[in-house]
Amino acid sequence: MSRIGKLPVELPLGVSVTLGNENFVQVKGPRGTLERIFHPEMVLEQEQDNGTIHVRRPSDEPRHRALHGLTRSLLFNMVTGVASGYEKELMIEGTGYRAELEGRDLVMQLGYSHPIRFVAQPGIEFTVEDRGKRVIVRGIDKELVGQVAVRIRSARPPEPYKGKGVRYSDERIRRKAGKAGKVGG
Numbered sequence: 437m438s439r440i441g442k443l444p445v446e447l448p449l450g451v452s453v454t455l456g457n458e459n460f461v462q463v464k465g466p467r468g469t470l471e472r473i474f475h476p477e478m479v480l481e482q483e484q485d486n487g488t489i490h491v492r493r494p495s496d497e498p499r500h501r502a503l504h505g506l507t508r509s510l511l512f513n514m515v516t517g518v519a520s521g522y523e524k525e526l527m528i529e530g531t532g533y534r535a536e537l538e539g540r541d542l543v544m545q546l547g548y549s550h551p552i553r554f555v556a557q558p559g560i561e562f563t564v565e566d567r568g569k570r571v572i573v574r575g576i577d578k579e580l581v582g583q584v585a586v587r588i589r590s591a592r593p594p595e596p597y598k599g600k601g602v603r604y605s606d607e608r609i610r611r612k613a614g615k616a617g618k619v620g621g
Contacts (some may be wrong), residue, residue, distance in 0.1 A: 441504030465518025
């Protein structure tokens with residue numbers, strides 16, 4: 437049995453889950469509401485007495501085993517998102533590289549001839565700190581927060597020689613040595 441899939445999903449205070457037809461799930465919490473349709477072969481059961489949700493699979497086929505853990509993880513991410521939310525922190529390094537907010541949108545100067553604008557999608561919030569050198573992406577949908585952070589990082593990925601670019605705060609850049617210079621006479 438899946439080690440992840442067999443764990444029950446605990447519901448924190450203030451979070452409610454509605455299970456609908458054809459595995460439609462709606463999760464409401466203090467930060468918002470998320471909805472998703474899960475694979476029709478997975479069985480979602482909610483216990484009324486303690487408010488936990490169990491994910492069961494119909495057979496031991498490899499595809500059912502794979503879907504078992506995936507379904508439980510996606511459901512857990514939805515519950516965690518509406519309860520406390522998710523955030524990704526990006527660091528900007530380089531001379532003249534900076535970020536600023538214009539309304540809800542993020543505008544970045546990354547060494548190009550033009551500024552790069554990231555429009556805030558519904559459910560996404562940007563925060564700029566440290567005089568434009570640190571950007572925090574927040575939201576309740578883990579998948580969307582990660583996707584937006586990847587798009588921001590891809591605007592100017594960090595380069596290995598001087599480390600200039602946009603990187604995650606916990607990311608380590610392997611540095612390379614520059615040119616050795618002219619050897620000999």
